[in-house]
Amino acid sequence: MMRSSRLMLVLVSSSLVLGACKKKPAPAPTPTPTPTERAPERTTPTAAPVDTMAAYNEKVASARMRLLETIFFEYDADELRDDARASLDAKIAILNANPGLRIRVAGHCDERGSDEYNIALGRRRAEAAKRYLTDRGVDASRIETSSFGRERPAVQGTTEEAWSKNRRDEFEITAGGENLRPAS
């Protein structure tokens, strides 16, 4: 496809050139137009680099954000919600694009359950995320899990809003995060 369209472009442009100079029939059609005619075609990529680098960096930043994006749970539950699954799907794509990347998942709870039981519940939340990733092809050795129970709340407070923000898995990069590549 690429090749044929470029060929078309060359043909069209050379016919334009041919049409423009009626005085002499050009003997060598292809080489002559190249400097003038190729120029605009090249300017697109050469003008782009400034934008593309920024766009690329933006893509990397957004990949990093998606990778580290916290997922949330319902009360006293370790089942993955739909929004959590979507976030994990995005993480899978990034993990696949970066074979050297390793992550740690830490499960957290709100303050309503027993403090000590919450450590086990947090562990199960971390394992739920890990299982989702490994079931979809990510190597288990790339994912560490841990739990902080209710010991490190993201938000203080005794409202459902605060609690819902504390029932979560947090993600961090443990290796291979220096030259992160966005998912292709």
Place this chain on the structure above:
Amino acid sequence: MCWWSISRSITRCGRSDRLRLAFSHHSLFVMVRSTLRLCCRATACALLASVAVAPLAVREVEAQPTKGVSLGLQYRPGEKTALIVLPVKGANGDSLTTMLSRDFDFSDRFTVVGSSAAPAVTGAINWALFAKLGVDGIVQATVLPSGWLRVVLHDVGLKSVRNQKDFPLPSGALSPAWRLGVHGVADAVEEWITGQRGIAQTRIAFTRAGRVWTVDSDGANVTPVTPSGMSPQWLPSGRGIVYTVLDGVRNPVMFTDLATGAQRVLASAPGIEHTTPAVSPDGRTLLYARGSDTGTDLFAQPFEGGAPRRVTVGRGRASAQPSFSPDGQRLAFMSDRSGHPEVYISDLDGTNVELLTAAAFGDRDYRAGPDWSPDGRMVAFQSRNGGTFQIMTINLRDQSVRQVTNDGRNDDPSWAPDSRHLVLTSNRSGVRQLWVVDIETGRARQLTRGPETRLAAWSPRLAAQ
């Protein structure tokens, strides 16, 4: 007095503490005296000598007729003996008076009459004045030139000295060790009267601001004892504490030696949570919950080091918060294997599991934080049925359940050595703090103040340092 106590002891195969009371030297003397006075009761006395000590109290005997008998200083459960501590003279006398009075009060076994109400005692005691105060016993403490404390317990009813003893006190008045020594004196006096040693000479370990602290039973001497950590439990010797450090990396179970301050790792592995440790009554086995990709299960290992051995098989579910029975043969623990947290008991190797809290609660909400009472008869735990957590006890003999708290949210009970008081975490005053509750009277007192305080463990009786 004596006849009364004897007859009660016989009729009901009374509490062991009352029997011991009757057998103590002085009581024997009193016994003989009052027996002579009562003439015809000698056979009862003889009978008593052959009565075996039976452990259980039965309530209804309280209605025994008592008229016509001089009762004297007598401990009756449910009916408090009135005590007064005479103001102690000399250096730190005020502290001694206050500490002793408070210890008797906190025991919930006495009505303590304020020392300031005491008639002056110079030489002979004016019994009538004390009787008018409604006092059964007078505690008279004197600081001896050696620094020892002479304690005399006077029986107002019998107008005589009931007990007397000189107690050594650690040097360094008002130091933690000295205070612990004074609490030991209060506990000894309590044993003179009730037959059961008190619990003043104890401490409570707890979690605050990500580290473990201890506090004396009367709320004094709040001291951090570890650089980090949570979920403390005492060694049976009282000489150290095991606890967990949730650092997100190796999450070890640690041991701190309270005498030296030395910290030692007992269980640690990358990516594993080692939580809710407990030490067996013989001090030889460490039990803890191990959280990994296969779930959270109880593991046991020799305290002095060795390979961990699996106790529970949760298959992805969680078992945690182990508590040993006092004979070291059984465990109470929390597990959500049924789908929601409940309290189970099992043998030490995890076999013979019974669901302890099912019958009373059906299939609703959750139970956690079990602690087996030192007398082996009850398990305290936290329970939630739709509302908020409250502390409950379950009697292991008849499975009867009693609710101990009803104010605010209450978590993580831990028994005092007397199997009568519990320390627990409660938010009833706003911020979570430790409270001590007497399960017989329901009386509660706040033990700690300040920043959030939780996950407490009551020590065994501690020897003077």
